[in-house]
Amino acid sequence: MITIEHLKKTFKKNKVEAVKDVSLEVNDGEIFALLGPNGAGKTTTMRMLSTLLIPTSGKITYDGKDINEDLLAVRRRIAFLTNEIRLDGQFTPDELANYYGRLYEMEESQIKKNKEELFEYFGISEFSQRRYETFSTGMKQKTSLAICLLHDPDTIIFDEPTNGLDILTQQLIEKYILRLKQEGKCIILSTHILDLVSRLADRVGVIVDGRSVYCGNVSDLASSQNVSTIDEAFVKLYEENHVEQAIITKK
């Protein structure tokens, strides 16, 4: 179980307050969707959850333990995938899997087993000896996903996992997300596709202007806002909580 309490992140470099006050709870065995308009602070929140960014203030706990207590132990049990994350282009999926498997301190036999299983599922097997840089966007995303999941994490953080992918790859990834849920994994998903949220997610959190404005069941989202669809609920939450302001950033 993951708990986020009053999370705040201010980037020192350009003094931008990307996350102002986010508090959420994510349970094991559920798919939690994080919603918000562009620039709301979803990616920053996810990067803090995945230990890539250090919060300015606030607390993140994994099963009651503060993330800062043992950062490396947290990294052993999480996976983070965004469509921005890339792998070294000159290596083949096979070489990448071996490398990252070793960095995750996995046994060679375990690496081999997980690699074969994931490559088979995502249809990478026949391309496992080809360089990553020669792959299409979809193949790259599938390879990244396979490498990220290689160490069998119990918490998986996806930042817009199906963005820019064709319908076949989208479905493949969606199916795998459901499979992970069935295995009891904790899945956090950030997306703009509300249809995907209603299909996959159990619970949802909405962030507007760096603040969490809703955290609850997907099925309750619409009724909680006295509207009929989650699209309408999302727009209503946005309109009620968004404060127009000039954002000046120093380049």
Place this chain on the structure above:
Amino acid sequence: MRNDHVFHVMRNEWAKTSKTKTQLLLLLLTPFLTVMFISWGLDYVISQTSTYQATVYVENEEQYHTADIVLKDYPNFSKAIGGDPLTEVKEGRIDCAVVVSQETIVLYYDSEILSSAQCLKDAADLADALCFAFEGEDIYYEVMEYYPERNMIDLSSKEDILESFLDRMTGLIGMLIFLTMASNALSLSANSVTGEKERHTFDTLVLCPASLRKILLGKTLVLMLEIFLSGLVGVLTSILAFRIWNPDQFRTICDLAGKDLSWLPLMILLLLSATLVTTAIFMTIASAFTQTKKASLFSSAGMVLISISSMIPTFTKNEAVKFFPVANWSIAIKSICRGQGDLMAIGTAFLISVLIFALGILLSSVLWERTNE
């Protein structure tokens, strides 16, 4: 080895270099071609400037004589002429001496006052230089006093010639070796650290349960190995170039320093010092930026800094220079070639470079964390 993150990062980094054939080729070919070509060029220039046709006016015969001038560059000749020039030269009390024979005039001079590059392009320049060295027109008398009774006497010992040769060569060749080491370090560090951030591949690495310092250490050690290899190729090439274009000096060096292999650890220590300093500088710069363009721009400044540092002994005679890595290069090489390698000085420079390296690693990890903030 299963949990050794540093080892795995190192193996991966080396695989990256070896997979990119152009990079590997550049790493090894750049120092080879640069040092080989410049050594040949230097040898050519020196051979062009060491023999001259000169016209000397012989007063009591009232006529001009033409002779070949052979230049011998001695660094420490002192002040005024007096007594027998040969003795004065031998004892180092005069700036310049001219020994004239039937066919040849041998000119010995202080390179701080007269430099071949500065004044001796033709016979007229030589006459001017001689006048300057002998403080006036007495030059003709001084020349004539030893003409034509004395035969040409070569005052220089093998060591003297070697000294002069090393003065000319070590500074420039050393700078070239550092330049190639630094240029390789520039592209490799930018690709290894800054490039990872730019390509968004570093996040995946950082997400692994390995500490940031271990990841950076693994990358740094491979960069160090690559820079060392580049420097080693440079040094080996310069030895080969000396063997080809300066066989006499090469033999003298072999006689003086090649009796045993005591020069080898000193040479490796010297190269390691330069490698550690270069690695520290370039890793620090690479870690501070998220764009390879910016990192390369600042690394170019680092490249100039390292190259200039290796030339410090040509600007100052301060003894303390021999204790500083990179700056000690030409002094240390000269002492090694003469078979008088100063372990104390080279060892101190190495310890200082280890300190610089440790500071560099520390600074790199702090800077990297900052760019991720």
